[in-house]
Amino acid sequence: MEAAIQSYWPTLVRWSLVGGALGAMMYLLNTGLQRIGVKRDIARGYAFVLPWIFGFLIFSLYPFVYSFYLSFTEYNIFQPPRWIGLDNYVRMFTSDRNFWPSLRLTMLYAFFNVPLGMIGALGVALLLNRNVRAIGFWRTLYYLPAVLPAAAVALLWRWMFSPSSGLINFFLQPFYALFNMQPLAWFTDPNLVLPAYVIMGMWGVFGANAVILLAGLKNIPRALYEAAQIDGAGTWAQFRFVTIPMLSPTLFYTLVTGIIGALQIFTQAFFITTPQRAGQFLNVLIYQEAFAFRHMGYASAMAWFLLAVILALTLLVIRSSALWVYYESEKG
Amino acid sequence: MAATPAVAAEKSMSGARVRTPRMRMRQTLDRILTYALLIFFSLFVLIPFAYMISTSLKTEDQLFIWPIRWIPDPIAWSNYPQAFIELSRIAPNLTFWRILANTLFITLLAMTAELIAVSLVAYGFARFQFPLRNTLFIILLSTMMLPGIVTLIPTFLIWRNLQLINTYDPLVTGIWLGGGAWAVFLLRQFLLTIPRDFEEAAYIDGANVLQVFVIIMLPLIKPALLALAVLIFQGNWNNFMGPLIYLNSVDKFPMVMALKFFQESLSKEAPKWHYMMAMSTVMAAPLLLLYFMAQRYFIEGLTIGGVKG
Known part of the structure; x- marks a missing residue:
């Protein structure tokens, strides 16, 4: 059981931290935008969709672009990707x-x-x-x-x-x-x-x-x-x-x-x-x-x-x- | 033969009076046919189910008896514990309780994060006017078409650079940001059907936006949230590709990986179908239970995207 807990708690801590940090960022974005004079509705809107914007950039857009780049390379993880043009497709x-x-x-x-x-x-x-x-x-x-x-x-x-x-x-x-x-x-x-x-x-x-x-x-x-x-x-x-x-x-x-x-x-x-x-x-x-x-x-x-x-x-x-x-x- | 035209003529003459019993007859036939078809189709659903449970209760020598014996004799209840005992014989740390704890840990953390993130984002899209809102929403919808396998390799590399391979983080922590687009869509559709009156009244009473969201909005969207919770629970409970890619140590395996591990290590040469069906039943049981408990909401949630979208 101890081994099990060992594998749970670090993840649990990181999971809570990421959640908390995200909440804090949403709060700061909302108050910050309003302080510099952005309309309340707009500030709130961006604050609420912030998790998705992060998620989209990190887990959709970046992987999307990067995998397109990788598709023109040879890459085995251990050495840096090597450009080979269209070879993979051919x-x-x-x-x-x-x-x-x-x-x-x-x-x-x-x-x-x-x-x-x-x-x-x-x-x-x-x-x-x-x-x-x-x-x-x-x-x-x-x-x-x-x-x-x-x-x-x-x-x-x-x-x-x-x-x-x-x-x-x-x-x-x-x-x-x-x-x-x-x-x-x-x-x-x-x-x-x-x-x-x-x-x-x-x-x-x-x-x-x-x-x-x-x-x-x-x-x-x-x-x-x-x-x-x-x-x-x-x-x-x-x-x-x-x-x-x-x-x-x-x-x-x-x-x-x-x-x-x-x-x-x-x-x-x-x-x-x-x-x-x-x-x-x-x-x-x-x-x-x-x-x-x-x-x-x-x-x-x-x-x-x-x-x-x-x-x-x-x-x-x-x-x-x-x-x-x-x-x-x-x-x- | 000669009588036929006469009968037809008589019928057309007395029109309405003769039609009533005939129509009733037709209706009855119709009903019978409807229920007969319903039962026929439901056999297609139920027989495999029955076969799974029946197999899970057979002793090994009963597996291959021909013709098939639906009610095992003797009934081997011991298959259920035995399957997991066999498994922990080759992987000492992978007991039933450990597998259950692993699965629940992944499922509950991922579900909590996704429900929170998704409801916040959906509220943002449904209630506030901000520049680029519609563009962003269309982008969100189009990510649904993006196959998981395209983003999988770079995502794997991200977690690898963070040195979090073989931890549960890729399965639960990333969910804070990666809430499913379909879930956001579904919840936004639901939010749009709720009038703004309650929120406006609360604002007038001096509530802030977070209070309005938590105290006013969440209770109103509870049915949709429950439906989503079931669907997300199911998705994470069953998720195979994630654990397959990110988890290496056997003792971290959730149920689905344990099943795969059993199949590969203990069931390769002579398939132990009775044990595998027992494990499958165990894996399905919580989902079935949850489904029966929440099915009223569940059906609603399932259909809102397809019908109102």
Whole structure:
């Protein structure tokens, strides 16, 4: 126990000091600015957002710029970074045998996981929106998988997908018998790693999104449906011309957060052992280059590539949103 | 066959009277279908859960019995302590209580710092007019798109230069400054829905800005703060990448790292699924408990960003 306390108290002291210092700085900024004649509202505003400004400069902006610089260097931590121009990027696209498979796996995972998760979530949300009794119970139930730690979920699904004695193959047994085929090996078959991940990914995502989409559905004014019914709209027409447009901002939100989340899958891959490098997502590859091989420069280049992919996809979705996302306030 | 047009004609003639039972029938069918689908989907949610708990209570020789036995016989409650005893056999300092203390230390400190920092910042963005406010807020939102892995290496180097690798500082102290952008966003949205009347009345009574914030504002945003607290607790409890990068000594490991350590050292050749599922259940239990207790707020917090944003 003594050893434990030894590792806690220095951190506890530093944690308190940093918190206290931050508070003091906010106080000084507020009074200082007001003393030199800055308007009260302005002084208070800056004082309150001060923690974020520090955080942004130290933990976002500086690392952002510095990792961009590192991506053009060779850096192993022990010697100073050495400028090598575009070499890291060239190596990434041309000679690294791990990069393309990893990128492909990550992109395909997002490509399947995000839309399937959204469709599943929308389906559940629509079901829950049909004046279901004990809605709180169902909502709680569907959200459960999202509460579980990603590590636990990964282990659980690795076990369920176990080829010889897992639950999935147990359920699929009649199916295998019918078609006279070998049981699928899932995570232990390089070709089936992706589908196994997609199925596992659905489990967590659709409950969480369903809850958000359900709240969006509840926000749609009933009067709109009544008006549509008077105009003779059937169930499908109401769904297509009332539900979807009114829900589109929420769908947009889940789509953007879904893409950003899916491309950064990390923890699961550490708990699921797959043959060779079949389950090596981009984030995992970058982690290994950086912290296992100390290729900090090369890892930074790959991280920047991932950033570019995320930015490109997000911008694409935002651009396209003008076509399909309907904002009430814009049109009055 | 010949009767069909006649039946149809009769129906259309007596219109409203015939429709009522038919509609009721349709409604009942509709209900049944809705609940059937709900139950079907919930099986997808519940079966893996049941499998996790069932496995965690099996003896090793029951793991591979075919067909699967859902209720273990005998029920091996001892898996729960045994998993941690096995672990402390190879890492003598890493007892269950130590792991729990480590996890709680990280989670509670990080959560406290983040809640305080985030509520201050959100209040600043929601209530005061200052130059560049909107620009700064857009920058804050755009940091949400920044993948953690991009800033990870320089951030690691910062902590390394401060000689704080293998301490808990990178996981808890930096949080004072690095509060999550999504949390600020969520709380600001919530603050914007609260009228300013209370604050103005307090100012007239001579309260200062800190008093107004602590005495008037915090109680008003309590539901959102509770929701955030649960989400942040969950995020830190589950955080794997942070401890993976910053902690080297085994006895400093939180639960998730202990699980990884177990998998790598004791479960490599012959996976001890019963122990790993027991540890997973232990790791999930506090989260589930917290979720059930705070779920009313939790759902609210979860949806505010997506629906009102």
